[in-house]
Amino acid sequence: xxxxxxxxxxCLRLLRSERxxxxxxxxxxxxxxxxxxxxxxxxxxxxxxxxxxxxRLLNTGMGLGKVEGGKEEREAYLWLAxxxxxxxxxxxxxxxxxGVVSTVPLVAEVVAKSTDPAITEECFELLSLxxxxxxxxxxxxxxxxxxxxxxxxxxxxxxxFSVGQVYVGLxxxxxxxxxTKQLEIQEKLTCQKV
Numbered sequence: 001x002x003x004x005x006x007x008x009x010x011c012l013r014l015l016r017s018e019r020x021x022x023x024x025x026x027x028x029x030x031x032x033x034x035x036x037x038x039x040x041x042x043x044x045x046x047x048x049x050x051x052x053x054x055x056r057l058l059n060t061g062m063g064l065g066k067v068e069g070g071k072e073e074r075e076a077y078l079w080l081a082x083x084x085x086x087x088x089x090x091x092x093x094x095x096x097x098x099g100v101v102s103t104v105p106l107v108a109e110v111v112a113k114s115t116d117p118a119i120t121e122e123c124f125e126l127l128s129l130x131x132x133x134x135x136x137x138x139x140x141x142x143x144x145x146x147x148x149x150x151x152x153x154x155x156x157x158x159x160x161f162s163v164g165q166v167y168v169g170l171x172x173x174x175x176x177x178x179x180t181k182q183l184e185i186q187e188k189l190t191c192q193k194v
Contacts, residue, residue, distance in 0.1 A: 008033060008041050015048035023053055027084050034087030042091045051099020057081040058106050062113075075116070082110065082122040089129040096133040104130060 011033060014026030030045045059065045061078025085103060089095035104127065111123045 008044070012044060012048045015045065020053075023049065024080070027057075027080060030084060031087060034084070034090065037090075039091045039093075042088055043093060046088050046091070046094045046097070051097065051102070054081060054085055054099070055103060055106070058085070058103060058110075062106065062110060075119075078110065078114075079116075079119055079122075082107070082119055082126065086122045086126040086129065089126050092133050092136070095129045101130055101134075 007029065011026050011029040014022045014029065017023055017026070027049065030049070033041050033045055056065060057077055058081040061074050061076075061081050063074055085100065085107075089100055094100060107123045107126055111120055111127075114120050114123070
């Protein structure tokens with residue numbers, strides 16, 4: 001069933017707007033389009049909004065960008081960014097896109113710092129969707145540049161790290177950060193009891 005009627009066209013028009021407020025409204029509509037499961041419509045939504053705005057929204061939610069208001073607004077932006085990215089990544093071509101893959105370090109940082117289990121769950125969903133596409137070897141998604149083959153480490157004489165190696169390293173970092181956070185909490189509780 002094609003979702004090419006007015007709701008999709010209105011959503012795409014909002015997402016292509018120059019104003020952030022209209023893009024945000026478009027993302028709220030896009031969430032419903034992602035839930036409908038039409039892969040063509042989801043790919044169109046991703047191309048319309050672009051990875052740059054999603055990355056900026058993710059940064060703003062993490063407190064790295066300007067936001068009017070306080071913590072509640074940042075958390076709302078973070079939740080929206082992660083939820084929309086996870087919804088878009090349900091389409092294999094979007095999950096393999098360089099713009100989505102490049103969010104992995106930010107998403108790992110969100111997991112390490114977040115105290116909201118719903119955000120953490122969406123982050124893990126997004127990471128697992130990206131990893132599933134990496135395992136299937138997808139390379140040329142959504143009409144954008146191909147997914148990077150790996151990053152060169154100047155200390156390693158040109159050695160290339162695969163996206164999978166980077167992903168595993170980031171997961172290790174996240175688990176280590178969460179473990180450290182739990183130890184700090186236990187230490188504080190122990191000090192309070194003494």
